[in-house]
Amino acid sequence: MRLNFGLGIALIIALLASLMAGRTWIPFDQWLSGDLRSMIVMELRLPRACIGALVGAALGMAGAAMQGYLRNPLADPGLFGISSSAALGAVTSLYFGYTVSAYLLPVFALMGAGLGMTALALLAGRSGSLILFTLAGVILSSLTGSLTSLMISLAPTPFATAEIITWLMGALMDRSWQDVWLAFPFITLGMGLLLMAGRNLDALTLGENAARSLGVNMVRLQWLIVLGVGLCVGSSVAVAGIIGFVGLVVPHLVRPLVGHQPSALLIPSALAGALLIVLADSFVRILPSTSELRLGIAMAVLGAPFFMLLLFKMRREVA
Amino acid sequence: MDIRFNALSLTLRGRPILHAVSGHLQKGKVTVILGANGAGKSTLLSCLSGLRAPDSGLVLLDDQPLADLTSIVRARRIGLLPQQADIHWDINVRALVALGRLPHQGRWSKWGGKSAGDDAAIEKAMAQTDCTQFADRKALRLSGGEQARVLLARVLAGEPDWVLADEPLANLDPAHQMDAVSCLKDVARGGAGVVLVLHDLTQAARVADHVIIMKQGRIQAAGRCSVVMTPDQLADAFGVSVHIGSDDSGAPIITPISRSG
Numbered sequence: 001m002r003l004n005f006g007l008g009i010a011l012i013i014a015l016l017a018s019l020m021a022g023r024t025w026i027p028f029d030q031w032l033s034g035d036l037r038s039m040i041v042m043e044l045r046l047p048r049a050c051i052g053a054l055v056g057a058a059l060g061m062a063g064a065a066m067q068g069y070l071r072n073p074l075a076d077p078g079l080f081g082i083s084s085s086a087a088l089g090a091v092t093s094l095y096f097g098y099t100v101s102a103y104l105l106p107v108f109a110l111m112g113a114g115l116g117m118t119a120l121a122l123l124a125g126r127s128g129s130l131i132l133f134t135l136a137g138v139i140l141s142s143l144t145g146s147l148t149s150l151m152i153s154l155a156p157t158p159f160a161t162a163e164i165i166t167w168l169m170g171a172l173m174d175r176s177w178q179d180v181w182l183a184f185p186f187i188t189l190g191m192g193l194l195l196m197a198g199r200n201l202d203a204l205t206l207g208e209n210a211a212r213s214l215g216v217n218m219v220r221l222q223w224l225i226v227l228g229v230g231l232c233v234g235s236s237v238a239v240a241g242i243i244g245f246v247g248l249v250v251p252h253l254v255r256p257l258v259g260h261q262p263s264a265l266l267i268p269s270a271l272a273g274a275l276l277i278v279l280a281d282s283f284v285r286i287l288p289s290t291s292e293l294r295l296g297i298a299m300a301v302l303g304a305p306f307f308m309l310l311l312f313k314m315r316r317e318v319a
Numbered sequence: 320m321d322i323r324f325n326a327l328s329l330t331l332r333g334r335p336i337l338h339a340v341s342g343h344l345q346k347g348k349v350t351v352i353l354g355a356n357g358a359g360k361s362t363l364l365s366c367l368s369g370l371r372a373p374d375s376g377l378v379l380l381d382d383q384p385l386a387d388l389t390s391i392v393r394a395r396r397i398g399l400l401p402q403q404a405d406i407h408w409d410i411n412v413r414a415l416v417a418l419g420r421l422p423h424q425g426r427w428s429k430w431g432g433k434s435a436g437d438d439a440a441i442e443k444a445m446a447q448t449d450c451t452q453f454a455d456r457k458a459l460r461l462s463g464g465e466q467a468r469v470l471l472a473r474v475l476a477g478e479p480d481w482v483l484a485d486e487p488l489a490n491l492d493p494a495h496q497m498d499a500v501s502c503l504k505d506v507a508r509g510g511a512g513v514v515l516v517l518h519d520l521t522q523a524a525r526v527a528d529h530v531i532i533m534k535q536g537r538i539q540a541a542g543r544c545s546v547v548m549t550p551d552q553l554a555d556a557f558g559v560s561v562h563i564g565s566d567d568s569g570a571p572i573i574t575p576i577s578r579s580g
Contacts, residue, residue, distance in 0.1 A: 207401065209401040213368055214394050
């Protein structure tokens with residue numbers, strides 16, 4: 001509880017700071033002044049910060065749930081192939097150059113995520129078996145990944161190729177309230193489903209058989225995880241592209257603080273994920289460069305050294 | 320107040336594991352299932368616990384088909400300690416034992432807090448298995464034997480009517496084997512049914528009120544310990560000749576001597 005409270009306060013401070021930070025510094029007293037500056041805050045920075053927080057929370061919680069479900073601290077929400085199927089959907093709309101409506105790309109991405117979830121459920125079958133499920137995810141993600149590469153290589157114009165590649169890198173620039181309202185219901189629904197799975201994930205600490213003997217319905221749990229992770233990750237990709245490492249790193253950092261219990265990890269991971277993305281996005285915005293650094297790249301650049309640190313720490317423990 | 324199983328048959332991956340196995344388990348008694356590796360003991364236990372549905376045959380819990388119970392009701396009544404001691408996350412011992420209370424809690428209990436009954440059951444289970452001393456330690460920092468006790472405490476914390484345990488004495492030192500045996504006996508004396516898969520013949524002979532000997536997916540013999548655990552029966556089931564003696568108090572000591580082909 002104290003941890004959630006602390007993370008919540010930190011998130012609010014980070015959100016307020018991210019509204020001030022950017023190419024032009026806009027202090028608090030000018031937010032509602034009604035001139036161009038308040039336009040920047042209300043129509044550009046506020047929706048962007050909201051999306052950052054939503055996406056971060058979704059990815060953080062999805063990562064924590066995935067790691068609990070697979071009982072593997074290295075599981076990533078991208079592992080199930082739902083993010084790559086969402087990306088494939090988005091890339092399809094870019095490939096055909098559908099630009100009639102701003103809604104089109106995220107809607108295609110959501111459709112991709114939905115198809116991905118269906119394929120995953122069909123491939124894994126109704127056994128509730130973890131191994132089948134993981135294999136199905138690996139198959140789906142490699143299939144959709146290669147289809148995306150195919151689209152890139154066959155893109156009709158160099159412009160489309162560039163657009164696809166840039167989009168895949170993930171970013172939050174130029175997001176509007178439309179994107180917020182598109183992602184919000186799906187992400188909250190997904191997070192709700194994952195929270196429902198919380199105690200079942202705790203039971204899985206004892207292994208599949210013991211969990212089942214405690215009354216956990218593995219098939220129902222699989223559906224909660226597929227739908228919850230799918231909605232969270234799919235709608236995140238739809239509005240922000242692919243942003244890696246959050247779902248992997250955040251639960252790792254939070255886990256020791258909550259006594260390693262999978263259910264206790266869900267909410268703090270969501271808060272910490274939101275905090276991380278809001279901070280990282282403010283950071284890429286204030287970096288002095290001609291074109292803005294893509295958030296997806298920034299996260300990967302941050303993530304790699306983090307894993308190096310983790311490796312060194314594990315090496316010390318093993319030795 | 321019993322479990323009856325009738326003509327259970329099960330084939331896994333084309334290999335028949337159970338052939339028309341029937342039997343009767345009584346509450347308030349300790350039943351021990353004996354048999355060589357691959358005789359079908361663990362499979363029978365998982366059928367009795369409701370985790371595995373037999374291809375044919377019926378398990379009746381108090382005359383009600385086990386398959387008709389919801390998983391939560393079944394979990395409240397039957398506690399299972401699987402053979403494999405899985406602890407995947409480094410959670411506190413008390414939190415781990417508390418998982419045994421899951422069938423008694425609602426989905427949102429995590430946020431509503433535990434009831435006083437839950438806490439009492441958890442503390443009692445830890446005391447029964449001599450785990451209270453490391454209640455606040457991390458589960459993965461414990462030794463294998465300590466983990467085994469904690470996992471047994473997890474089952475007892477659920478206060479089930481039936482405790483089914485697959486080799487609960489593996490990994491325990493002699494003193495804690497005795498503790499675990501007397502703890503399980505107490506559980507049976509308290510009115511619950513206890514069903515154990517064991518490999519140690521002496522322990523089996525001392526703890527069992529009722530013995531089931533399995534061989535190649537069939538029940539070779541079942542009944543009171545003194546009737547069933549004879550040199551001939553054991554030789555037939557395990558392919559070893561045994562010496563049956565007794566200690567000063569008259570309790571049996573059963574030692575395998577040689578392979579009898």
